[in-house]
Amino acid sequence: MTxxxxxVVVTGASSGIGASTVKLLVxxxxxxxxxxxxxxxxxxxxxxxxxxxxxxxxxxxxxxxxVKSLVQLAVDRFGKVDALFNNAGIMPMAAVSEDNRDxxxxxxxxxxxxxxxxxxxxxxxxxxxxxxxxLATDSxxxxxxxxxxxxxxxxxxxxxxxxxxxxxxxxxNKIRTTLIAPGMxxxxxxxxxxxxxxxxxxxxxxxxxxxxxxxxxxxDLVVYAIGLPNYVSxxxxxxxPSVEL
Ligand SMILES: NC(=O)c1ccc[n+]([C@@H]2O[C@H](COP(=O)([O-])OP(=O)(O)OC[C@H]3O[C@@H](n4cnc5c(N)ncnc54)[C@H](OP(=O)(O)O)[C@@H]3O)[C@@H](O)[C@H]2O)c1
Numbered sequence: 001m002t003x004x005x006x007x008v009v010v011t012g013a014s015s016g017i018g019a020s021t022v023k024l025l026v027x028x029x030x031x032x033x034x035x036x037x038x039x040x041x042x043x044x045x046x047x048x049x050x051x052x053x054x055x056x057x058x059x060x061x062x063x064x065x066x067v068k069s070l071v072q073l074a075v076d077r078f079g080k081v082d083a084l085f086n087n088a089g090i091m092p093m094a095a096v097s098e099d100n101r102d103x104x105x106x107x108x109x110x111x112x113x114x115x116x117x118x119x120x121x122x123x124x125x126x127x128x129x130x131x132x133x134x135l136a137t138d139s140x141x142x143x144x145x146x147x148x149x150x151x152x153x154x155x156x157x158x159x160x161x162x163x164x165x166x167x168x169x170x171x172x173n174k175i176r177t178t179l180i181a182p183g184m185x186x187x188x189x190x191x192x193x194x195x196x197x198x199x200x201x202x203x204x205x206x207x208x209x210x211x212x213x214x215x216x217x218x219x220d221l222v223v224y225a226i227g228l229p230n231y232v233s234x235x236x237x238x239x240x241p242s243v244e245l
Contacts, residue, residue, distance in 0.1 A: 001224065001227040001228055001229075002028065002029070002227050003025055003028040003029060003030040003223055003226050003227040004028060004029030004030065005029060005030070005031065006025075006030045006031070006082040006083060006226060006227075007030070007031045007032075007033070007074050007078040007079070007080050007081055007082050007083075008025050008030050008031070008032050008033070008081075008082060008083045008084075008085060008226060009032075009033045009034070009035075009070060009071055009074050009081055009083070009084045009085065009118075009122070010022050010025075010032060010033070010034040010035075010085045010087060011034075011035055011036070011059065011061050011067070011070070011084075011085065011086055011087050011088040011114065011118060012036055012061070012087040012088030012089060012137075013034035013035060013036050013042065013045060013056070013087070014036035014037070014038045014041035014042050014044075014045060015036075015041060015187060015188045016185070016187030016188050016189065016215045017087055017137060017182070017185060017187060017215045017218045017219065017222075018034070018036065018085070018087040018088070019041075019045045019215070020214075020215035020216045020218070020219035021085060021087070021218070021219040021222045021223065022034050022045055022049075022054075023045070023049065023219070024216070024219040024220065024222075024223045025222075025223055025226070026049045026050065026053050026054060028223055028227065029053075030053070030226075031053050031054070031074075031077075031078045032053065032054050032055075033054070033055045033056065033070060033071075033073050033074040033077065033078070034054070034055075034056045034070075035056060035057055035058065035059025035066075035070045036058075036059060036088065037058060037059070037060050038058075039058045042056045042057075042058070043056075055073050055074070055077045055078075057069070057070060057073060061086075061088045061110060061113075061114030061115075061117055061118065062109040062110055062113060062114055062117070063117075064117045064120065064121070067114075067117040067118055067120075067121045068117075068121040070121075071084065071118075071121040071122050071125065075125060080125075080129060081122055081125050081126065081129070081132065082131075082132065082133060082226070083132070083133035083134070083135060083226045084118050084119075084121075084122045084132075084133070084134050084135065085135045085136075085137075085222060085226075086114065086115040086118040086119070086134070086135065086136040086137070086159075087135075087136070087137040088110060088111075088114050089110060089111045089114075089137060089155075089189075090106065090107060090110050090111065090189070090192035091107075091149070091152050091189050091192050091193065092106070092107065092152070092192050092193055092194055093148045093149055093152070093193045093195070093198050093199075093202070094148060094194070094195060094198070095147070095148055095150075096150050096151070100194070103151070103194065104151045107151055107152060107155050108151075108155060111152070111155035111156065111158075111159065112155050112158045112159065112162075115136050115159050115162060115163075116162065118134075119134060119162070119166060122134065123170075123175075126170075126173065126175050127173055130173070130174055131174045131175070131230055132173075132174075132175045132176070133175070133176045133177070133178065133225075133226060134163070134166060134170075134175060134176070134177050134178075135177070135178040135179070135180065135222060135225065135226070136159050136163050136177075136178075136179055136180070137180050137182070137218070138156050138159050138160050138163075138179045138180060138181040139152075139156040139181055139182060139183075140181055140182070140183045140238060140240060140244075141153045141156045142156030142157050142159060142160040142179075142181055143157075143160070143181065143238070148198070156181075159179070160179055160181075160236075163177050163179045164177075164179075164235075167233075167235060174230065176230070176233040177233070177235060178222075178225045178226075178233070178234050178235060178236075178237070179235065179236045179237070180218060180221060180222060180225075180237055180239065181236065181237065181238045181239070182213065182218050182238075182239050182240065183213070183238075183239065183240025183241055183244040184205070184206055184211060184212040184213065184240070184241055184244055185212055185213045185214070185215060185217070185218055186206045186207075186212040186213070186214060186215070187215050190202045190203050190206075210241055210242065210243050211241055211243060211244070212241060213239065213240070213241050217239065218239065221237060221239060225237075
């Protein structure tokens, strides 16, 4: 089990799960190409990492050309793409009756189209290579619906369906898929919640003893899945704090 010399592209890498995964992959000897919208946060993630092992660029996953360019950066710099980790996501919380149409659209664009943009950008490269691994950060909200999260849940159900479809279609091309479905993880995700009271409640819950995982807990799992030999495929994992229902 090793990620040494694997080339991995990570989206949503400026904080939380994505940033932790980048660091752990680099520690394991992988070459990592990563992106997100906030350039200054990407630079923070890169500081202290071996520059020979990384490349990064500002990338909005809703823009297909930007995602293609990130994936191409991996090929230009390191010659291949072993794995793509589609991790970017937002989670605004509100009842459907609040009619936050802009937030719905943003969630669909980032959480669903962002993943599809990644898949679309990387598949031709993986087909040419004759191997590849596509991962995505889903959520327990991709299995179960919660109030005030109806649209978010919808996006995460969609990601699960899409990745399972890709798994079935791409078996013949030796492309593996892995869906990681976390419960509560303490990250910056609350910042995408527009209602300050709701955001504070979520953070307070995270801070209850053992109530939230750390981003590193998810990164461990991602690195493990990528490091497995090509004939082994972890397709879906639920990971939650032991105290979470
Ligand atoms: N935290 C949890 O409890 C939890 C539970 C289950 C699933 N998840 C999922 O885990 C994933 C990572 O979230 P996180 O918890 O690590 O939260 P986070 O710290 O807020 O990270 C989200 C990342 O996505 C990036 N992002 C957002 N919109 C983007 C866009 N349009 N283009 C590119 N990057 C974008 C953000 O960077 P920029 O703002 O710089 O673009 C950031 O790097 C998400 O898919 C989330 O749904 C989280």
